[in-house]
Amino acid sequence: MSGPVHRAPLEAARAAEGPPLLADEAEGVLRESLSMAEADQAEAILEAQDSSLTRFANNEIHQNVTARDHALTLRVIVGKRSGTATTHRLDSSALRQLADRALAIARLSPEDPDLPEPAPPALVPKLDAFEAATAGSTPEARADAIGSVLRGAREAGLNAAGALSTSASLLAVANRRGLFVSQPETYSNFTCTVRSQNSSGWVDRHRRDVRALDVAKLGQIAVEKAERSRDPQPIEPGRYTVVLEPAAVSELVSFLTSLGLGAQAELEGRSFMAGRMGQPITGERATLTDDPFDPRAFGKPFDYEGTPRRRVVLVENGIARAVVHDRRTAKKSGAESTGHACPPPATEGPQPYSLVLAGGDQSLSDLVSSTERGILVTRFWYCRVVDPKKTIVTGMTRDGTFLIERGKLVRGLRNLRFNESVLEVLRRADAWGRELEPTVFDYTYNCVVAPALRVPEFNFTGVSPF
Amino acid sequence: MDEILDRALNAAQLAGASYADVRLVESRSQFIEVKNRQVSALQESGTMGIGVRVLVDGAWGFAASADPSTAEAERCAALAVRIARASARFRIDPVTLSPLAPAVTRWETPIEVDPFTVPLADKIALLVDASGIMERESGVKVAQGNMQFWEDRKSFASTEGARIEQRIVNSGAGLTAFAVGDDDFQVRSYPNSFGGQYESCGYELVRRLDLKGHAAETAATAAALLTAPVCPAGVTTILLDGAQVSLQLHESCGHPTELDRVLGHEANYAGTSFLTTDHLGKLRYGSEVVNIVTDATTPRGLGSFGFDDEGVPAQRADLVRKGRFAGYLTSRETAPLVGLASNGTMRAESWAHIPLVRMTNVNLEPGTWKLEDLIADTQDGIHMITNRSWSIDDKRYNFQFGTEVGYEIKQGKRGRLLKNCTYTGITPEFWNRCDAVCDASDWEIWGTPNCGKGQPSQTMRTAQGASSTRFRDVQVGVGARS
Numbered sequence: 005m006s007g008p009v010h011r012a013p014l015e016a017a018r019a020a021e022g023p024p025l026l027a028d029e030a031e032g033v034l035r036e037s038l039s040m041a042e043a044d045q046a047e048a049i050l051e052a053q054d055s056s057l058t059r060f061a062n063n064e065i066h067q068n069v070t071a072r073d074h075a076l077t078l079r080v081i082v083g084k085r086s087g088t089a090t091t092h093r094l095d096s097s098a099l100r101q102l103a104d105r106a107l108a109i110a111r112l113s114p115e116d117p118d119l120p121e122p123a124p125p126a127l128v129p130k131l132d133a134f135e136a137a138t139a140g141s142t143p144e145a146r147a148d149a150i151g152s153v154l155r156g157a158r159e160a161g162l163n164a165a166g167a168l169s170t171s172a173s174l175l176a177v178a179n180r181r182g183l184f185v186s187q188p189e190t191y192s193n194f195t196c197t198v199r200s201q202n203s204s205g206w207v208d209r210h211r212r213d214v215r216a217l218d219v220a221k222l223g224q225i226a227v228e229k230a231e232r233s234r235d236p237q238p239i240e241p242g243r244y245t246v247v248l249e250p251a252a253v254s255e256l257v258s259f260l261t262s263l264g265l266g267a268q269a270e271l272e273g274r275s276f277m278a279g280r281m282g283q284p285i286t287g288e289r290a291t292l293t294d295d296p297f298d299p300r301a302f303g304k305p306f307d308y309e310g311t312p313r314r315r316v317v318l319v320e321n322g323i324a325r326a327v328v329h330d331r332r333t334a335k336k337s338g339a340e341s342t343g344h345a346c347p348p349p350a351t352e353g354p355q356p357y358s359l360v361l362a363g364g365d366q367s368l369s370d371l372v373s374s375t376e377r378g379i380l381v382t383r384f385w386y387c388r389v390v391d392p393k394k395t396i397v398t399g400m401t402r403d404g405t406f407l408i409e410r411g412k413l414v415r416g417l418r419n420l421r422f423n424e425s426v427l428e429v430l431r432r433a434d435a436w437g438r439e440l441e442p443t444v445f446d447y448t449y450n451c452v453v454a455p456a457l458r459v460p461e462f463n464f465t466g467v468s469p470f
Numbered sequence: 471m472d473e474i475l476d477r478a479l480n481a482a483q484l485a486g487a488s489y490a491d492v493r494l495v496e497s498r499s500q501f502i503e504v505k506n507r508q509v510s511a512l513q514e515s516g517t518m519g520i521g522v523r524v525l526v527d528g529a530w531g532f533a534a535s536a537d538p539s540t541a542e543a544e545r546c547a548a549l550a551v552r553i554a555r556a557s558a559r560f561r562i563d564p565v566t567l568s569p570l571a572p573a574v575t576r577w578e579t580p581i582e583v584d585p586f587t588v589p590l591a592d593k594i595a596l597l598v599d600a601s602g603i604m605e606r607e608s609g610v611k612v613a614q615g616n617m618q619f620w621e622d623r624k625s626f627a628s629t630e631g632a633r634i635e636q637r638i639v640n641s642g643a644g645l646t647a648f649a650v651g652d653d654d655f656q657v658r659s660y661p662n663s664f665g666g667q668y669e670s671c672g673y674e675l676v677r678r679l680d681l682k683g684h685a686a687e688t689a690a691t692a693a694a695l696l697t698a699p700v701c702p703a704g705v706t707t708i709l710l711d712g713a714q715v716s717l718q719l720h721e722s723c724g725h726p727t728e729l730d731r732v733l734g735h736e737a738n739y740a741g742t743s744f745l746t747t748d749h750l751g752k753l754r755y756g757s758e759v760v761n762i763v764t765d766a767t768t769p770r771g772l773g774s775f776g777f778d779d780e781g782v783p784a785q786r787a788d789l790v791r792k793g794r795f796a797g798y799l800t801s802r803e804t805a806p807l808v809g810l811a812s813n814g815t816m817r818a819e820s821w822a823h824i825p826l827v828r829m830t831n832v833n834l835e836p837g838t839w840k841l842e843d844l845i846a847d848t849q850d851g852i853h854m855i856t857n858r859s860w861s862i863d864d865k866r867y868n869f870q871f872g873t874e875v876g877y878e879i880k881q882g883k884r885g886r887l888l889k890n891c892t893y894t895g896i897t898p899e900f901w902n903r904c905d906a907v908c909d910a911s912d913w914e915i916w917g918t919p920n921c922g923k924g925q926p927s928q929t930m931r932t933a934q935g936a937s938s939t940r941f942r943d944v945q946v947g948v949g950a951r952s
Binding site: 055057058059060061062063064065066067068069070071072073074075077087088089090091092093105109112113114116117118142143144146147150151154163165166167169195196197199204206272273274348349350351385386387388389390391392393394396398399400402403419421423446447465466467468469470 | 501503508509510511512513514515516517518519521529530531532533534535536537549552553554556557559560561562563589590591594598611612648650653654655733734735736737738739741744822823824859860861862863864865867868870872890892894896922925926927929948949
């Protein structure tokens with residue numbers, strides 16, 4: 005089935021604490037793939053990943069998985085036509101088939117007047133994104149770390165569920181113009197929900213270095229929230245001052261990505277930024293930057309076209325400043341790519357991946373203690389767009405919603421539904437936290453680093469029975 | 471291939487597994503998207519790999535690799551056993567699987583036209599033509615058409631003696647018109663949102679949809695929405711089209727009847743469920759006209775198969791019968807915990823993922839009404855059509871949905887077009903306000919290609935069959951502030 009050409013070096017590369025593939029091995033695969041493409045231009049992307057996840061529920065480990073995968077995507081260009089194909093096999097016969105298929109697709113495709121040529125070679129900044137301890141994480145170590153949380157919850161008469169995950173990956177891009185870039189990286193996440201009979205608490209942390217996740221201490225945060233929110237009471241829907249923890253702010257801000265921070269959305273007129281560049285779109289305290297070099301933001305130094313990523317100030321003191329570009333939107337707009345091409349087929353165009361919302365000077369406890377009456381929101385859940393141009397989103401609170409009175413958390417509240425404009429939230433926010441926390445979103449894998457916020461007049465429209 | 475499966479199972483057993491299964495899956499897909507007569511995405515993907523799942527000392531381990539060789543099969547088996555041993559140290563109750571007669575058989579999705587044999591040029595030409603028709607409508611900024619095809623070839627074997635080969639073929643296609651106005655953005659899809667309709671079938675779906683024949687109306691409606699009045703706020707009767715009922719079923723019946731959610735397995739991610747086991751057979755979930763089944767044998771259903779990814783045969787079971795909560799979606803692990811046997815709903819996204827309890831086809835059985843009679847019988851209400859927005863809490867009680875279009879109903883007649891339609895409610899209260907379901911002539915099995923669940927997250931293709939359905943006293947017009 006698989007030929008011998010690449011398997012031996014790939015296997016050899018997999019030291020316990022190393023990346024799933026070394027840069028020179030990735031370059032070998034990419035060069036061989038590019039050489040097989042009988043086309044005017046060719047571009048290839050190789051992603052390799054070892055990922056593991058230990059999952060627990062009801063105070064026991066119930067699922068525990070690991071997977072090793074790699075994917076090679078080849079795009080060939082013949083005149084104004086292009087074709088793209090992906091394989092998860094890396095032997096020579098698979099590369100031959102991949103080249104043939106991409107070429108066949110290109111020849112069958114209509115001419116594309118906006119087709120950009122592949123990126124020129126460029127130096128990319130070095131990014132320190134790989135931690136051997138994360139790559140070398142073992143199932144035994146993950147179980148041991150989780151064990152303390154399971155014991156703690158059981159002894160407290162509570163029920164813990166969550167996951168500890170680690171991954172090591174390598175992304176490499178090459179093209180026939182001579183470009184080759186690669187980046188190894190690691191990622192780890194601990195997420196935990198602790199439930200009592202009628203309440204729940206939650207914690208969620210994302211780090212490159214699994215050793216930075218103090219699982220036992222983090223689990224205690226979830227325990228305390230579950231205990232504190234016991235016997236939650238209903239509150240009438242309406243407008244309340246809210247203190248949003250960083251995860252809740254990140255969830256809201258993440259919607260700005262798909263609603264209009266990429267150039268394609270702007271070109272198609274669906275972006276909230278369209279026609280408003282240089283104008284105020286939200287509050288003057290709001291500055292939103294895509295910063296792949298912020299160490300908290302899980303950035304990559306180049307995009308899926310191999311273009312070096314730039315730091316882009318998208319919203320500065322409430323003023324719409326820029327959207328991010330890939331080579332296609334840059335060509336259409338007469339701009340330069342900012343290095344934000346997404347993985348093929350990239351139907352939504354370029355997107356920011358490492359958003360950072362600038363913070364303020366107050367601690368989370370400052371935000372609570374200075375609130376006369378309001379609601380503390382640990383996180384939001386199942387948020388969806390209601391009005392894209394107005395950035396109105398609906399969703400629910402979850403796993404720790406509290407009534408604040410005279411600067412103190414006085415009791416847990418039943419979960420509430422909200423309908424709110426993200427830009428309005430940032431405009432009305434009157435107190436900004438100083439501790440910024442990253443959230444990496446599953447499915448899209450983009451990261452938002454955000455502070456806690458206090459927001460008056462937050463619009464709750466419904467309540468759940470729990 | 472048999473040797474790879476055998477080597478994995480043997481290695482697992484030799485390492486100490488009391489049970490093991492192995493899935494070798496080869497998948498391919500084709501995705502085509504056309505915007506304003508230009509091909510904006512055209513990609514073919516192929517993947518093949520092996521996943522080994524083992525039980526050791528009553529705990530699970532799983533390891534997978536994109537290299538389905540005998541050596542990797544053995545490595546994965548040994549690694550899965552090591553992982554299971556780590557799990558077993560923190561296992562309270564050992565996993566017990568419900569009994570299963572191992573099958574040795576083969577199953578294929580019935581198709582008329584293999585979508586991978588239809589010339590690419592023909593597919594592109596159809597989408598370009600349909601897109602061109604939509605593009606003529608002023609106000610439509612982006613005229614989009616897409617097609618998507620999947621083929622999964624699955625080999626399943628277990629230490630209990632099962633050997634199952636399956637070929638599952640799914641097809642999808644649709645149109646979307648995006649209209650942009652002053653501070654407004656409206657969308658109209660055909661025949662459904664999320665890229666159209668998806669079925670377990672071949673290219674015959676695309677021919678049946680007649681994309682070109684529906685392009686003009688789709689675009690015209692998108693443009694008309696820009697000047698349409700906003701859905702009023704209040705409490706009224708709503709009539710949902712089958713596609714919207716389909717998503718309502720998915721979110722408010724399909725997910726809460728997943729037994730793993732009920733038992734807390736998803737408490738940290740997808741959530742739990744209000745349909746706890748004390749409610750089984752007792753709770754009045756809906757009105758007498760509400761009958762909901764899970765049925766993995768539904769013809770053309772995107773969630774149809776011969777066997778699930780534990781080797782359990784596809785089957786049909788009641789979830790709600792005459793309004794009463796009647797059953798769960800189950801697996802071999804979860805079913806015995808409530809005294810049941812698996813009804814075959816364990817599905818994995820790929821070789822790299824473990825199977826989870828997933829929806830297959832969750833169907834609201836047809837009622838007795840003709841759609842025109844139901845509209846004529848409605849004095850005052852809103853006819854809401856095609857999902858645009860969906861949100862529900864983590865126990866599946868409080869939901870809010872939005873639709874692409876709505877039409878006023880006044881004195882039994884359909885009136886003005888409305889935009890930004892939304893409605894909200896609490897699941898059992900809502901389904902108890904259901905007083906009419908349309909008959910089989912209005913019923914369709916709607917595909918949902920993007921159902922998310924699990925850690926690591928998995929995307930699954932499910933379906934929900936439904937016809938137009940009426941609900942009384944529903945809060946509408948939520949959230950769309952001017």
